[in-house]
Amino acid sequence: MTLHRSVHYRGEMTEDGSEAVVAWTTWPAGGDVRGFARVLVEERLAACVTAHLPVRSVYRWQGAIEEDQEQLVMIKTTRDCIAALRDRMGKLHPAEVPELVVVPVVDGNPAYLAWVAESTRDA
Numbered sequence: 001m002t003l004h005r006s007v008h009y010r011g012e013m014t015e016d017g018s019e020a021v022v023a024w025t026t027w028p029a030g031g032d033v034r035g036f037a038r039v040l041v042e043e044r045l046a047a048c049v050t051a052h053l054p055v056r057s058v059y060r061w062q063g064a065i066e067e068d069q070e071q072l073v074m075i076k077t078t079r080d081c082i083a084a085l086r087d088r089m090g091k092l093h094p095a096e097v098p099e100l101v102v103v104p105v106v107d108g109n110p111a112y113l114a115w116v117a118e119s120t121r122d123a
Contacts, residue, residue, distance in 0.1 A: 018117035020105035023075040023085060025098055029054055033071050036092050040075060045085045047119035050074045078120050079104075 023046075027033040037049035052072040059066055077085060082102055089098050105113065 018120075019079040020108060020113045020116050021077060021079050021082065021102050022105060023077060023082065024101045024103070025073045025075070025089065025093070026055070026057060026070040026095075027051065027073050028094060029069040029071055031071070031094060033073060037073070039092060040085070040088065041119075043088065044120050044122060045081050045088055046075045046077045047116040048076045050076075076116055078117055081120050 027036065033051045037046075037051065040046040040049055050073070052074070054069045055072045057066075057068050057070050075085070079102075086100055089100060
């Protein structure tokens with residue numbers, strides 16, 4: 001397996017210098033995503049968590065092709081929160097290897113992005 005170096009793309013910055021990002025994960029269709037979302041918002045690791053149901057995932061796992069119905073979870077946060085979010089997901093997420101994909105926000109409503117930064121401050 002070839003390991004690739006992480007490339008950091010700068011996204012939209014708020015007035016206080018926070019970089020807005022969206023983190024994606026999936027959650028089992030029947031699982032308690034509401035509890036997960038609430039913890040992330042209460043702990044200021046996310047400004048908002050949106051769960052979409054249902055989605056169908058087809059993937060390779062341990063040599064076999066798997067197919068599951070899942071919830072797609074969109075976490076609105078800042079880059080500064082990602083390390084703590086990753087750690088918290090490791091404790092809360094039911095998957096052995098939870099998906100976490102982070103993408104920069106390249107443009108957005110300045111007032112909304114300021115709200116994301118304020119809502120995650122002091123995480």
